[in-house]
Amino acid sequence: MTGPPMSREEVDRTLARLRDEKERIAAALLELESHQGYQLLEGATLTGETRRVQSGVRSRMASLWTLFDLYGRVVDAAGELRARHPRPGQAQLAELSRLLAGPSVELPVREVPLERRTLLAVPSGERLTLRAAVDRMTPLYEEVARSVAALDAVWSTLLSRLAEVEAERRTAAGLLESLGGADPEFDRLCEELESVAAVVRADPLALARDGRADTARLDAVLTGLAGVRRRLEEAERLRDGFADRIRGISAVLESLREAEAEARAVRDEVLAKIASPVLPDLPDMAAGLADRLAAVAAPGRGGWHDLAERVAGLERAAAAALERAREAAGVIRGLLDRREELRGRLEAYRVKAARLGHAEDAELARIYEQARELLWTSPCDLRSATVSLSGYQRAIMARAKGAQR
Structure with missing residues (x-):
């Protein structure tokens, strides 16, 4: 190095600062490697855009650790030299000054940036000062941190939503197994879930839009599975209270028969007592609904979840028919x-x-x-x-x- 060597006091102050700096850099690198996003990236077999990011992160981290190791060796060497000479002479101060302030960090050829190489030069490592080595490490660290943070934001969101969808799938699968039978919609949703889950685990950045996780496919599967689960829960309730549901429908049909009979009786009275009345059509649903009740009262092979839809539909139809019959009777009676x-x-x-x-x-x-x-x-x-x-x-x-x- 050019210029006079450092004094003993300058050497000690610089060495203390560099030791502290070394500890802080090591802590930052270890913290980065322990980050959830970095751990996800390192432990996964990836494809597509996410694999490209993984490759870049690994390359930059390798360079960071190489630079840090070379940097640390120089700081340690300076510390050891200072420890061996409590009262360093000019030769020792010159060597310490070279290590602490001169181009003492020699990079292997592979760490020399391509733009700094020449066609005919004999390959040799680049030499950096400790400060220049830190300046070289800083952008590498920042690039890795940005890549890891961006990927973690997308991946964590997708994995969290995937966990919700898979929990919904497990719940629906348990209900379906308990009830028996098959459910084509559930099978279709499971196939879609497997497809999108493979993308989430192998190439989450393929599901990113403008730096944010796009959960649309997962959301659609979650909505579909929630619908399947509700249907199966209704089927479970039907199975557990089947006799009561059938009795309830029977009671509604009995009221319907009475309401239709009343409408017919009132119609006959109106025809006898009112001239040229304008009457609504007489309701006649009880017999058909009774046939449907007889069909559902003896469960077939479709499974309880299929039967639940039929029973629920019959309940709705019976209630609506009863309301129409009573309304018709009321309209006819209104003339009297x-x-x-x-x-x-x-x-x-x-x-x-x-x-x-x-x-x-x-x-x-x-x-x-x-x-x-x-x-x-x-x-x-x-x-x-x-x-x-x-x-x-x-x-x-x-x-x-x-x-x-």
């Missing part, structure tokens, strides 16, 4: 209720006419009798009766206004 309402209003208007002093009014009596005959004659013409009742009301109101004048 309308007649009773008109009859009540006619009598109320007659009482009001009498209270106003028109009990002996011949014209009012004529209109009243006309409306009464329409309402008490079978079949009743509700339209005409309504018109007649409105005329009776208007006549009473006109006489009430005349009396007020």
Whole structure:
């Protein structure tokens, strides 16, 4: 090196700083190698883009450790030399200065960057100062850290979601085994899961978008398996409470038969008592649903999960049919209720006419009798009766206004 050698004090200060620096670099490298992302990268057999990243990380880490080892040997050599000479002379100070501040780190040829080599030069290692060696290690470390952190962010997200999906698959598989039978949708989802799991484990960066994990395929499988699990859980509940479910459907069908019979009876009454009624179609679902109940009451070979869908569908159909039957009966009965309402209003208007002093009014009596005959004659013409009742009301109101004048 050029220039005067360091003093003993300068040597000691520099050596203390370099020893501390060496310890910190070693700690940083060991911490990097213990990082979860680095451990995942080192322990995996990879393909595609992730393998390219793995190769780059391994190459840079090898260079880092080589540089650090050479750097550490020089620091250790300087420390040993200083320890052997408590009162170093000029020769020792010159050697210590060369080691601590001169180009004392000799790189093997393979560590010399390609751009620093020449075609005809005799291959020899590059020499660096300790400071230059640290400067050479720093970007290598930063590149490895960035690569590992980016990969870990993607891989950890994918592995976490994969664990959720596989847990869902195990749950569904256990239910299916307990219930018996096959489930084509479950088989399809398992095939898709195996396919995407292979990508997650071998080339997670293939499932990255803009540096983030793309979990769309895993999410779709998870949603599908959750649906399968819910169906199988419903089948399990059906199996455990099958007799109660069948009794429940039977009770609904009995109510349906009663509601349909009532609708028919009310229809017959309306046809006898109301002229030209507009009626809804009569419900007639009980017999068909009873046949479906008989079919599900004796489980076949499809398995409980297949039967669960049929029972649930039958429950929905029976409840809907009962609601429609009751609604139809209510609509038909409404015509009779309308007649009773008109009859009540006619009598109320007659009482009001009498209270106003028109009990002996011949014209009012004529209109009243006309409306009464329409309402008490079978079949009743509700339209005409309504018109007649409105005329009776208007006549009473006109006489009430005349009396007020």
